[in-house]
Amino acid sequence: xxxxxxxxxxxxxQGFIRKYIFSLDHKVIGLQYYFLALIAVFVGxxxxxxMRIHMxxxxxxxxxxxxxxxETYLMFLTMHGTIMVFFVLTTAxxxxxxxxxxxxxxxxxxxxxxxxxxLSFWTTFVAFVVLLAAFFVGAPIHGWTGYAPLSAVPSAGxxxxxxxxxxxxxxxxxxxxxxxxALNFITTxxxxxxxxxxMMRMPLTCWAWFITAILGLLAFGxxxxxxxxxxxxxxxxxxxxxxxxxxxxxxxxxxxxxxxPSTTPIKHSGGSPLLWQHLFWFFGHPEVYIAILPxxxxxxxxxxxxxxxxxxxxxxxxxxxxxxxLLGFVVWGHHMFMSGMSPxxxxxxxxxxxxxxxxxxxxxxxxxxxxxxxxxRFTAPMLFAIGFVSLFxxxxxxxxxxxxxxxxxxxxxxxxxxxHFHLIMGVAAIFGIFAGTYYWFPKMFGRMMNEKLARVHxxxxxxxxxAIFMPMHYLGMAGQTRRYSQFTEVGFLTRLIPLxxxxxxxxxxxxxxxxxxxxxxxxxxxxxxxxxxxxxxATTLEWTTATPPPHDNFGGRTPVVNHxxxxxxxxxxxxxxxxxxxxxxxxxxxx
Amino acid sequence: MATLSxxxxxxxxxxxxxxxxxxxxxSGGGDGxxxxxxxxxxxxxxxxxxxxxxxxxITPVIMLFVSFxxxxxxxxxxxxxxxxxxxxxxxxxxxxxxxxxxxVNTVILLVSSLTMELARRQxxxxxxxxPVQSIPGVSLGEERSLPWLGVTVxxxxxxxxxQWMAWGALESRGFYLATSASSSFVYLLTxxxxxxxxxxxxALSYAAITSLLRKPVEARRIVVDITAWYWHFMALLxxxxxxxxxxxx
Numbered sequence: 001x002x003x004x005x006x007x008x009x010x011x012x013x014q015g016f017i018r019k020y021i022f023s024l025d026h027k028v029i030g031l032q033y034y035f036l037a038l039i040a041v042f043v044g045x046x047x048x049x050x051m052r053i054h055m056x057x058x059x060x061x062x063x064x065x066x067x068x069x070x071e072t073y074l075m076f077l078t079m080h081g082t083i084m085v086f087f088v089l090t091t092a093x094x095x096x097x098x099x100x101x102x103x104x105x106x107x108x109x110x111x112x113x114x115x116x117x118x119l120s121f122w123t124t125f126v127a128f129v130v131l132l133a134a135f136f137v138g139a140p141i142h143g144w145t146g147y148a149p150l151s152a153v154p155s156a157g158x159x160x161x162x163x164x165x166x167x168x169x170x171x172x173x174x175x176x177x178x179x180x181x182a183l184n185f186i187t188t189x190x191x192x193x194x195x196x197x198x199m200m201r202m203p204l205t206c207w208a209w210f211i212t213a214i215l216g217l218l219a220f221g222x223x224x225x226x227x228x229x230x231x232x233x234x235x236x237x238x239x240x241x242x243x244x245x246x247x248x249x250x251x252x253x254x255x256x257x258x259x260x261p262s263t264t265p266i267k268h269s270g271g272s273p274l275l276w277q278h279l280f281w282f283f284g285h286p287e288v289y290i291a292i293l294p295x296x297x298x299x300x301x302x303x304x305x306x307x308x309x310x311x312x313x314x315x316x317x318x319x320x321x322x323x324x325x326l327l328g329f330v331v332w333g334h335h336m337f338m339s340g341m342s343p344x345x346x347x348x349x350x351x352x353x354x355x356x357x358x359x360x361x362x363x364x365x366x367x368x369x370x371x372x373x374x375x376x377r378f379t380a381p382m383l384f385a386i387g388f389v390s391l392f393x394x395x396x397x398x399x400x401x402x403x404x405x406x407x408x409x410x411x412x413x414x415x416x417x418x419x420h421f422h423l424i425m426g427v428a429a430i431f432g433i434f435a436g437t438y439y440w441f442p443k444m445f446g447r448m449m450n451e452k453l454a455r456v457h458x459x460x461x462x463x464x465x466x467a468i469f470m471p472m473h474y475l476g477m478a479g480q481t482r483r484y485s486q487f488t489e490v491g492f493l494t495r496l497i498p499l500x501x502x503x504x505x506x507x508x509x510x511x512x513x514x515x516x517x518x519x520x521x522x523x524x525x526x527x528x529x530x531x532x533x534x535x536x537x538a539t540t541l542e543w544t545t546a547t548p549p550p551h552d553n554f555g556g557r558t559p560v561v562n563h564x565x566x567x568x569x570x571x572x573x574x575x576x577x578x579x580x581x582x583x584x585x586x587x588x589x590x591x
Numbered sequence: 592m593a594t595l596s597x598x599x600x601x602x603x604x605x606x607x608x609x610x611x612x613x614x615x616x617x618s619g620g621g622d623g624x625x626x627x628x629x630x631x632x633x634x635x636x637x638x639x640x641x642x643x644x645x646x647x648x649i650t651p652v653i654m655l656f657v658s659f660x661x662x663x664x665x666x667x668x669x670x671x672x673x674x675x676x677x678x679x680x681x682x683x684x685x686x687x688x689x690x691x692x693x694x695v696n697t698v699i700l701l702v703s704s705l706t707m708e709l710a711r712r713q714x715x716x717x718x719x720x721x722p723v724q725s726i727p728g729v730s731l732g733e734e735r736s737l738p739w740l741g742v743t744v745x746x747x748x749x750x751x752x753x754q755w756m757a758w759g760a761l762e763s764r765g766f767y768l769a770t771s772a773s774s775s776f777v778y779l780l781t782x783x784x785x786x787x788x789x790x791x792x793x794a795l796s797y798a799a800i801t802s803l804l805r806k807p808v809e810a811r812r813i814v815v816d817i818t819a820w821y822w823h824f825m826a827l828l829x830x831x832x833x834x835x836x837x838x839x840x
Contacts, residue, residue, distance in 0.1 A: 187644045221654030237769035245674035270671040
């Protein structure tokens with residue numbers, strides 16, 4: 001299986017374009033993904049800020065945007081969701097860190113197919129540009145889930161014309177890019193592991209990237225199928241998703257985009273809007289795990305490293321991730337309890353969904369078991385890893401509530417769901433990204449990030465995100481609907497306005513605090529303290545090589561692995577950690 | 592000048608029975624013949640990796656068609672609202688497929704799968720003998736065989752033309768893309784298959800062009816080899832689609 005004798009497929013390039021733009025080096029491509037996600041996350045965050053401001057001051061006249069119309073609010077909603085889910089949560093933890101560190105951690109000189117890797121990044125880039133183009137023609141209003149028939153009929157609403165076409169095209173391109181990436185990840189793990197790097201000696205980050213790639217491989221093909229059907233419905237007159245007899249009328253606000261109200265019935269007949277939901281959520285639920293699994297991998301890695309203890313239950317962690325991935329494919333119906341599905345199907349989906357609580361709990365308790373009695377080093381990456389566990393628990397606990405149809409039906413269209421998925425899928429995954437950034441920054445850029453600024457950033461982000469998303473559960477239970485652009489005029493919701501204002505203030509503070517991270521990131525890149533090759537005293541292969549790693553990762557050497565990834569505080573060893581490449585001795589038995 | 596007759600025994604990778612196997616062998620099958628390249632173990636490794644990549648890469652294609660199939664089956668049994676009577680009715684309209692023409696197309700595709708396999712074996716042999724041929728003064732004599740790669744490309748194009756004619760026949764029977772849900776699915780499934788097959792033709796044309804550019808035969812062999820497996824997969828996929836459209840009308 002191992003292929004250490006293989007020579008590096010390509011020599012180090014010289015020109016600027018080959019080196020930094022159309023690079024075949026997985027490290028450069030990983031950084032390209034990371035910076036793409038960094039741009040995307042600030043666009044997405046700006047949109048969320050505008051939405052929060054509009055919710056509590058709906059009549060405010062904002063500097064550039066003026067008075068935000070209801071349809072503009074829905075455009076922000078759509079673009080915020082799409083950008084965050086696809087171009088941040090899927091891109092940074094998997095494609096970004098995965099590209100950079102998966103080959104190094106398994107001892108490979110590069111990905112299995114470097115050219116495909118480059119193609120995959122640039123396809124993602126094109127998808128991002130196409131999505132942003134939708135801003136300029138009027139973005140769609142159908143949300144990131146794109147429910148038909150709103151998304152399937154160009155005359156259904158403002159932004160549903162060219163804007164929605166661009167949106168779907170962008171999603172389809174993104175699917176193709178993700179499939180190329182997943183293919184590369186899986187082949188690399190199966191075929192390029194160094195000598196001695198058995199599957200069960202891989203760091204849990206690699207397991208997470210591997211399982212995520214499998215999920216992506218199976219899920220994105222289905223989203224692509226749905227996107228093709230939707231494009232055909234919109235442009236070729238088919239009726240996969242559009243039922244007959246629809247009339248779109250009663251639009252009063254006409255934006256500059258030129259939406260004209262129509263009262264003539266559409267020509268389609270016989271389609272099923274639910275078919276879109278089934279296809280979309282068959283992709284959509286695994287997508288949640290595509291976003292969170294890499295974060296789980298990073299958290300496992302960091303908690304073990306900074307507790308100076310082996311990970312508690314390595315095999316259980318691997319099997320739990322596999323179980324989460326597997327179960328993720330049979331629970332899509334829990335997003336559709338509102339669709340009038342048979343109570344029997346709903347019951348089956350409900351049971352399967354709650355079953356995910358078991359592997360999730362295994363992971364959580366193992367993380368806690370890892371920290372317990374450890375000599376914990378509270379560095380910035382460790383703080384974010386602990387924050388990840390905290391957010392995973394808080395966000396995950398509301399999952400079993402929503403998994404039950406009787407509770408989901410009243411809660412489904414409320415802020416409760418917004419709070420739930422933002423905590424677990426959004427912020428927890430973001431904490432995974434932050435943890436990874438602070439942890440690997442010294443390896444990527446050769447300098448340490450400023451620890452004091454990192455702690456300030458951690459404090460504001462943890463408290464801030466809890467302040468934003470925890471009260472949303474209460475808002476939801478009190479009846480605040482989601483997706484509505486304005487509720488200040490609704491009688492029974494007026495008493496919630498003070499709390500909503502608090503949420504908006506919290507959002508402003510938390511988003512401002514991200515500027516600390518941005519400053520720290522770029523300042524440390526130029527002026528940070530020089531990093532040693534292994535500043536965290538960690539064991540995995542990326543810390544055995546130079547900083548930053550040479551073009552072929554190990555400078556001509558081919559690493560040989562003798563140890564598991566988490567051998568900390570091994571009795572009888574000279575240091576409190578045993579690197580994976582350290583020679584096997586009697587005192588430090590191999591796994 | 593010495594002439595060496597090609598008596599070297601060449602290990603072919605096992606093709607699983609029944610002509611046109613599904614997935615390429617992930618390991619084992621590719622191991623032996625990769626090393627017959629002698630002094631270039633690199634190519635054997637790359638071939639194995641490319642085959643693994645292909646096996647992984649056809650998974651999303653399968654998922655794509657699984658999605659279409661499930662949509663097809665669900666839509667078929669789904670009652671839909673009739674606007675005129677305001678009742679739910681079954682509006683599925685079986686499509687009258689030009690099945691003679693489609694049968695001819697199937698035969699063309701199966702024959703192309705066969706010629707593809709011949710092309711694959713031909714280039715495997717050439718790649719195995721390349722190190723011997725590179726010895727100065729050694730000639731293996733001219734290999735007399737048909738350009739199977741070109742034949743496969745022509746047959747593949749023939750299949751696409753045949754599908755085009757089948758779409759024409761459907762239109763002459765009044766089944767357009769948007770006529771009914773059933774006809775939409777017929778065009779969708781055959782069209783998506785045609786697009787994927789066209790991708791295979793592009794890959795084959797690339798391999799044919801590189802043979803003119805004097806690329807090393809081992810590198811060309813990898814392209815031909817994985818395209819061959821992909822091509823067999825396309826033939827199987829077509830049989831599946833044809834059967835689905837005929838059986839679950």
